[in-house]
Amino acid sequence: MPLPENADESHFVGALFGEALQVVPAETVDLVVSATAEIVIEGHIALDEQVMEGPMNEYPGYNAFDASPKPLFPVSAVTYRDDAILPVVAAGPPVEEDHTGTMHVAEILYQLRDAGLPVASTWFSYESAPHWLIVSVRAEWHETLNIHSGELARRIGDIVFTGKAGFGVPKVLLVEDDIDITDVNEVVWAFATRAHPEQGEVHFPAKPTAALSVYLDEQEQHTYRAGKVIYNCLLAELFPPDKRPVKGTFENGWPADIQRRVLSNWRPHGYR
Structure with a gap:
């Protein structure tokens, strides 16, 4: 989770839990560690000694091929509780346990x-190996702001693509709040039916980016700069308020008395 510079992580955890995090001195280094940790590995990062590391797969979900030299970490102590649990994640295609980002979207x-x-x-589509950030705006955004959707997308991108929390976000899908952005099926439906093939993209060239997306070229990977995009799936400015497209659902498409009759007979007719 992106914390403010110089913020103490243990203090932040304590704030989340509403009570202080209990800590104890480490055995061999001048640090305190969580008193309830499963496992504590102590040591020092070498300044003048490197070893080859990798290859390791990463969150985009592809096999890695290259190893690279990294500073050595000589271990000076390992402490652990009884029956300690060692969490391990093997990165792969989505959805995997390394496809996180909830704190970033918050x-x-x-x-x-x-x-x-x-x-x-806001929400990360974990099925996209979080390459899609979904942003929903209130249905009345057009009346509230009195700007066109491209300008709204520009304002959102100028915030998302310049902060630490959005560093790893290459693509944003911008929708209204009639879409359940935690449901990947609704997100795909909105993207497919609402983004205009020509006017539906707002581009942000050479923005800070994570270097792990497989489509990046070598220069982009080494400079940590690449283009980013917002897919504009907004409808409000295209229709008067009483003519905006409405989901063709059971709730929206049938009179209330028919809905009641169907629901009251649903189980007697043998449906769950």
Whole structure:
């Protein structure tokens, strides 16, 4: 989780839990560690000795081929509780346990709202190996801001693509809040049916980026700079409020009395 510079991580954890994190002195280094840790590995990072590391797969979900020299970490002590649990994640195609980002989207949500934008929610599509950040805005955004969707996308991108929380975000899908952004099926449906093939993209060239996406060329990987994009799936400015497309669902497509009759007979007709 991206914390402010010089913030103490243990203090932040304590704030989340509402109580102080209990710590104890380490055995061989001048640090304190969590008193309830499963395993504590102590040592020092060598300044003048390197060993080859890798290859290791990463969160985009592809096999890695290259190893590289990294500073050696001589271990001076290992302590652990009885029956300690060692969490291990082997990165692969989504969804895997390394496809995280919930704390990042929480930070991005805070930043967007702090900028006065009518953002309803944010979410990483874990099925996209988080390459898709989904941002939903309130349905009345057009009346509230009185700007076109391209300008709204530009404002969102200028915040998301310049902060630490959005460093690893290459693509944003921008939708209204009638879409459940935690449901990948609804997200795919919105992207496919609402983003205009020509006017539906807002590009941000040469933004800071993580270097692990497989489509990046060698220069982009080494400079940590690459183009990013927002896919504009907003509809509000295209229709008057009473003519905007509505999901063709059971709730929206049938009179209330028919809905009641169907639901009351659902189980008697043998459906779950």
